[in-house]
Amino acid sequence: MNPYRPPWQDDALESFRGTVRRFVGDVLAPREPGWQAAHHVDAGSWRDVGAMGLLLADVDDAYGGSGGTFAHECVVYEELAYAGIMSFGKHVHSICAHYIVAYGTEKQKRRWLPGLASGEFIGAIAMSEPSAGSDLQGVRTRAVRAGGDYVVDGSKTFISNGQVANLICVVAKTDPATGSKGISLFMVETDGRAGFRRGRTLDKIGLPGQDTSELFFDACRVPAGCLLGEVEGAGFAQLMDQLPYERAIIGVSAVAVMERAVEIATAYARDRKAFGKTLIEMQNTRFKLAEAKTIAHVGRVFIDSCITRYMAGTLDTATASMAKWWLTDMQCHVVDECLQLFGGYGYMREYPIAQMYADARVQRIYGGTNEIMKEIIARSL
Secondary structure, eight states: OOOOOOTTOOHHHHHHHHHHHHHIIIIIGGGHHHHHHHTSOOHHHHHHHHHTTOSSTTSOGGGTSOOOOHHHHHHHHHHHHHTTOOOOOHHHHHHHHHHHHHHOOHHHHHHHHHHHHHTSSOEEEEOOBTTBSSOGGGOOOEEEEETTEEEEEEEEEEEETTTTOSEEEEEEESOGGGGGGGEEEEEEEOTTOTTEEEEEEOOOSSOTTSOEEEEEEEEEEEEGGGBGGGOTTOHHHHHHHTHHHHHHHHHHHHHHHHHHHHHHHHHHHHHOEETTEEGGGSHHHHHHHHHHHHHHHHHHHHHHHHHHHHHHTOOOHHHHHHHHHHHHHHHHHHHHHHHHHTGGGGGSTTSHHHHHHHHHGGGGTTTSOHHHHHHHHHHTO
16 A cells, blocks of 8 residues: 555654654653643743644744744644654644734733743643533623723633643623623733632543643733734624634644554454454454544544645635534544454553543534534535
């Protein structure tokens, strides 16, 4: 079988991939067990990744980024997934940065992007609430202008990087009477911020090393200059416009995990013996792996199309939603089928396929549930 090369790849990107792979394998992979045990990634590791230029690979170097393209970002996500590193919450960090890139004033870009690139700032997005998940119009967090500040009151939940983030994009209502047009985004620096506190680290069934938390804002005063773009009521449109970027990232990770699952299941099937022969010699095993490899390859071609379209500025919300829905559904399916080939060992956490199984499930929930994805796609019919 001739090797497939994504159309967005070139020799320069392959060289970059080699650098990323070595760093991820030599530096980050040994830290993954410790992150899982601590239920968060330490601040020093964030700075180490920043020093390698991997936190904002596709942000202009004028703002501290690495000056690459979305393709460089995709390489980083793929290599993290191939190495089994699921604790590092770079995706949320990058999305937070891209809100600033797209909508921040020049002053705001120079204030926050260099720190996000270096890892001095760790980004998070405070969107979901106890009574408002995918339905952003149900957000109850308020931000009321008070002189040169806004006073923020409300609570957030399911916030990735919630325990370690010190620059949080907070979704709040500045005018509750106008529905979605009353939503605004605030970039809140949390260090020493009165009225801000973190709740517990939530106990999830997967992604044990990626901290997910509750956040509380109690009469929390933030400077008016923290309003993203310094324009009230633009938050809903800002969030919607960035969805193709977010959902493409989720799709990239989904495909990389599928590819890794097929690889490790195939290796196991070649080595494991049952009834006097290796598993790979059994027709059912070969057929299951053939199906999984085909799905992973179809997913690869689809996400490569999305990456190419995103880089060309033509990836629309409906197509990005198709990618997020189908690829994460297939991720769960492929990982489940591969786990089955391991038998009882597949249920043991010492085997990577078990952790992959637990980690995969949330992919169908965050970034907008897959049911919401289908609704968005249906509206484009």
